[in-house]
Amino acid sequence: MKNTIKKYFKDKFSSKFLVKIKNSPSGIIGLILVTFWILMVIFGPMIAPYDATRMNLADAYQSPNTEHLLGTDRYGRDMLSRTIIGSRTIMTTAFGIAVISTVLGIGIGFTAGYFGGLIDEVIMRFMDILMSIPSLLLAMVMLGIVVTPGIFSVILIISIVYSPRTARVARSALLEYKSEEFVDAARIRGESFFYIVFGEIFPNTIAPLIVEGTARFAYSIMTVASLGFLGVGLRPPTPDWGLMVAENQDSIFLAPWTVIVPALAISSLVVGASLFADFMDKYLRKV
Amino acid sequence: MLEYIAKRISFMALSLLVTSLIIFLLLEVMPGDVVKIMLGQHATEEAVSSLRAELGLNRPLHIRYLSWINNLLHGNLGESMYMEGVKIAPLVIRRARNSALLAIACLFIFVPISLIFGALGGLTDSKIAEVFISITGLFALSIPSFVTGIFLIYIFSVALPLLPASSNIPPGTSIFQNLESLILPAVSVSLVMFGYVARMTQSSMEDVLQSDYIRTARLKGIPDKYVIYKHALKNALLPSITVIGMNIGWLFGGLIVVEKLFGYPGIGYLLVMGLQSRDIPLVEVIMLFIVTIYLLANFITDLSYSILDPRVEITKAE
Numbered sequence: 102m103k104n105t106i107k108k109y110f111k112d113k114f115s116s117k118f119l120v121k122i123k124n125s126p127s128g129i130i131g132l133i134l135v136t137f138w139i140l141m142v143i144f145g146p147m148i149a150p151y152d153a154t155r156m157n158l159a160d161a162y163q164s165p166n167t168e169h170l171l172g173t174d175r176y177g178r179d180m181l182s183r184t185i186i187g188s189r190t191i192m193t194t195a196f197g198i199a200v201i202s203t204v205l206g207i208g209i210g211f212t213a214g215y216f217g218g219l220i221d222e223v224i225m226r227f228m229d230i231l232m233s234i235p236s237l238l239l240a241m242v243m244l245g246i247v248v249t250p251g252i253f254s255v256i257l258i259i260s261i262v263y264s265p266r267t268a269r270v271a272r273s274a275l276l277e278y279k280s281e282e283f284v285d286a287a288r289i290r291g292e293s294f295f296y297i298v299f300g301e302i303f304p305n306t307i308a309p310l311i312v313e314g315t316a317r318f319a320y321s322i323m324t325v326a327s328l329g330f331l332g333v334g335l336r337p338p339t340p341d342w343g344l345m346v347a348e349n350q351d352s353i354f355l356a357p358w359t360v361i362v363p364a365l366a367i368s369s370l371v372v373g374a375s376l377f378a379d380f381m382d383k384y385l386r387k388v
Numbered sequence: 389m390l391e392y393i394a395k396r397i398s399f400m401a402l403s404l405l406v407t408s409l410i411i412f413l414l415l416e417v418m419p420g421d422v423v424k425i426m427l428g429q430h431a432t433e434e435a436v437s438s439l440r441a442e443l444g445l446n447r448p449l450h451i452r453y454l455s456w457i458n459n460l461l462h463g464n465l466g467e468s469m470y471m472e473g474v475k476i477a478p479l480v481i482r483r484a485r486n487s488a489l490l491a492i493a494c495l496f497i498f499v500p501i502s503l504i505f506g507a508l509g510g511l512t513d514s515k516i517a518e519v520f521i522s523i524t525g526l527f528a529l530s531i532p533s534f535v536t537g538i539f540l541i542y543i544f545s546v547a548l549p550l551l552p553a554s555s556n557i558p559p560g561t562s563i564f565q566n567l568e569s570l571i572l573p574a575v576s577v578s579l580v581m582f583g584y585v586a587r588m589t590q591s592s593m594e595d596v597l598q599s600d601y602i603r604t605a606r607l608k609g610i611p612d613k614y615v616i617y618k619h620a621l622k623n624a625l626l627p628s629i630t631v632i633g634m635n636i637g638w639l640f641g642g643l644i645v646v647e648k649l650f651g652y653p654g655i656g657y658l659l660v661m662g663l664q665s666r667d668i669p670l671v672e673v674i675m676l677f678i679v680t681i682y683l684l685a686n687f688i689t690d691l692s693y694s695i696l697d698p699r700v701e702i703t704k705a706e
Binding site: 231235237242243330357360368376 | 399402403406407410411414415526527529530531532534535538539541542545546553642644645648649659660663664666671675678679682683686
C-alpha cells in the first residue's frame, strides 16, 4: 500500500506538475497567493513589527504612516502585525478542516459504500438530512454551544458540518472500484475489510479526494471568516480576520483602513485558494 | 408524478422531524443556563429552581421534546426567553417578511442581469464577455458576502456618500419608506448569485449551441435570430432555473451575514441576536423556519424543472 501511494505521488507531483502549472496563469496566481500566506504563517512572528494584541491608546486611529504601515485601530494596535499574525489562525483552521473533514468523509463514505444495502441507505439518508440544514446555520448553532470556542472546536465543528459532502464524494469514488476484479480477488483471498478498503481501493481514489480536500480548504476560509464576523468563532482579542472586520465596522467612516485591510487579506487568500483549487481539479482529473 | 410528489413530501417531513430533533438536542445541551442569565448572578438556588419549574425545564428531555413539537404543530410558538413577554410568532413573521423583501430585491437584481450576461457570453465569441464573467464570477463566488459588503460600503457610503451604510430603520417607519437602505445589502448578496448563475447560463448556452438540433435548424436555413430565441434559449435556461431555485433556499441562510453587516432587521439578524442572548425557544423556531424554506424551495425547483423539461422522467427518479 505504501509503495502504491508513493508511486502515485511520484507520478503526479513530479516535473509534470510544474509543467502543467506553468501553462495555467490562474493556477500560478493562486499558488503565489497561497504560498505568500503560508510564508506569513511560518515567518509572521519574525516579520510583524509589533505585538498583535498590545494596546497603546496614545497611538489610536493612526492612518497609515511610516511607523505603522497599515495604520492602527481604536486601541492603537498595529494593523500590519494583526493582519500578519491573523493569517495563522485562519490558515491553520482551514487546513485542519480540510484534513479532518476529508478523513471523516472517507470513514463515513467508505463504510456506507462498501457494505451497501441497509447500512448505506440509513447512513446516506442521514447525511441528506444533515445537508438540508444550510451549513453556515448548522455551524453557527453548534458553535453557539461551545462557550469560548478555540481553534480546535472550530475545526471539529465545521468538519462535522462538511462531512456529508465529503462522504458523498468518497462513497462514489469507492463505488467506482468496488466491483473491479482486483477487489474481488482480495475478497476471495479472505482479506479484511480494512485491508481491502485502504490497501486496494483507497490508492485509486486519491485524486478525487485531493480535489475535494483542496476545494474544502477554499470553502473553509470563507466559512471561518464568516463565523468570525458573526461573532460565534474565535473571541477577541485574537487577531482573527473576520472578527477584525466586525470589531472595526463602526469605525469605517473614521478609520477605513481598519476594515479594508482585513477585508483585503480575506479576499486575497480566498481568491488564491479558489484559483488553486480550480487548477488542481483540472489537473488531477485530466492526468 | 403523484407518487413522486408523495415520496418527496414524506422525505421532507422526515427531514424536518430529524432536524427538529437535532436542533432541540443541540440547544438543550447548550451551556450558559438561561435561567441564571434571566435572574442575574446573585440569584438564590431557590429562585433558580422555582423558575426552572415554572418554565417546565425540570421535566425529562423526551417529554419536553414531545410537548415542544406538539405546541409547534398547534401553531403555538411560545414566548421569547430573553425579551420578556414577546411572542415569537409575530416577531418571526415580521422579520421573515423583511428578509423576504430583501430576497426578492436580490432576485430582481441578479436574475435578469446574470441570465442576460450569461446568455450573451455563451452566444458571442467575444473574449471580453467571457473573461468578464469568469473574473467577476470567481471574485463574487469566492469572496464572502460580508467582505463584498464592506467594499461596497466603503465605495458608496464612505468615498462617495450616496447610500446609507446601515439599514437601521427609524422607529415608526416601515421598510418601504426606507427603500434606499435595501440597495447595498441586496447588491452584496446578488453578487454571489451572479457568480453562480451567469457561469451556469454561459456554459449551458455554449453546450446547446453545439448540439445537433441547433445545427440541423441552422442548416435548414432558419434565421439565426429565430434559432436562438425559439430553439436555443429555452434549453439553455433550464439548468439556470435549477441553480436559481437552489439559491432561494440558500438566500435565507446567506442573508444572515449580510443582515448582520447592515443591521438589517431580518430573520438572520434576529438569529444572530438570539444566539448571543441564548434565547433558545427563539433560535429553535428560526432554525426550523429556515430549514423548511430551504426544503420547500428545493422541492418547488425540482417540480418546475420537470414541468419545463418533459425529458426528465420523474416517476423513475428517486
